[in-house]
Amino acid sequence: MTVAGLLLAAGEGRRIGRPKALVDLGGRLLVERGLATLTVGGCTPVHVVLGAAHDDVLAAADLAGATVVHNRDWRTGLASSLRTGLASLPPDVEAVVVALVDQPLVTPEAIRRLRQAYDEGAVAAVATYDGLPRNPVLLARTTWADVAAQASGDTGARAYLRANPDVTTPVPCDDVGAPDDVDTPEQLTTLRRRLLAQSRP
Template sequence: MSIAAVVLAAGEASRFGTPKQRLLLPEVLERLTQSSVDEIVVVAGAHTLETPATVVTCAGWKRGPGASLTAGLEELSAGAEAAVVVLADGPDLAPGAVDRIIASWRADGGTLVAASYDGVRGHPLLVGREEWGSIPDAGLRDLDVRLVPCDDLGSPGDVDTPADLPERLR
């Protein structure tokens, strides 16, 4: 079973003031390469991105994260049975969290499996192929998921403003 990763990096980054994806994406991609995913697709939109990973541009990125996710899923190889979704603004993504939700999906099935931190749903989120054709433009936030506790691995972070940057990236 092949597992892919889709990195959502299409947003405008208006609160950050500059394209934060360009700063944060290398961190996220490095962490994904340390996990067990077999392929990585980055979804760009508001800004062009240069990266060694496959990049697809979502012309409809303003419609919402689901539109960006759909664009990324359409780019994945036919052999991918599930996709791990991560955000480009989560530079502290733990490779172990990616592997933990993949292992949970392989062991217990389901179509949506997400990491949780202190009982709160977060990223990464795994989407089984059977869900790929029904992603709403608003994204998957309102859909039921099976949570996999990842508290011990630390949250991936959420950089919205320069003040949110980890010290190592300032």
Template structure:
């Protein structure tokens, strides 16, 4: 992997395609779109020059500064959303990193995104993941060289987890519990 510089471009990939069955509605629509707006702002403010919002169960307008991509197989789980988002990011020849984030993390803001991007930029592997206390969370930053392999292993509701577990020595742990709880909201 190439060591990144400030000239590298980061694309935000916001996973927001789910039905939100435990929540009772698609979370992309939660609080009249406030979670969506907050997550897009976190990615943009954290250093992403482009933000891709992956939709599925609900079709909604995305905030200015973001673009929508539809995951036709969203019912398969977050893995399908991640594959759709990385495929869209791959179409950008200038994209070097993807910062993967979830729509149901309303207390994760730009400072956490920026911290994880900086950590990925400081590693040879280009892989970094936010941790909140002892638990892993989001965002997860992936250098472009990992996208194809992550997409091949992203199934069900595991997303990038199989790939990250397969390469634990390459993933930089980034403590962010001083910035947010990182707890996803599964119920109202």
């Protein structure tokens, strides 16, 4: 079964002061971390959707192994990146794991669990933390048209998942990561301290 990875990394990061793809965390750009998470998690191919500062990201980031997709409508919100990314995937892809560039504590193991849910028959699967659905999500190709149609503004697959609980499989990931966002300088500082503490013996 071919399960692709899709990293949404097109936003300008107004609150943090620069595109999140270019934010450095622990010596790696967030876009590089996201690509590695999907790749190590077993997704292939991996497509990365860029938008704001597209050329700067390409110049600064090591995206070897990824297919870069340019969302020229990135200003309209995350939904356009999701639609652009889904449309870019090759026809042999049966499902995709969608991840966000600003959640660097999501781990490859969470990706593997979503892929396992698909192997076991899930049509849509969502990582949960403390019982709450967050990201990443897995979407079988049969859902893509509806997901794209229902996505709007900064809301991606959430509208579809909420409207179709009968086909959405929750996948607990509390023990293998966290869904913390990097939206502000304060959140970035907190994550840097957290990673530094984890790296100490």
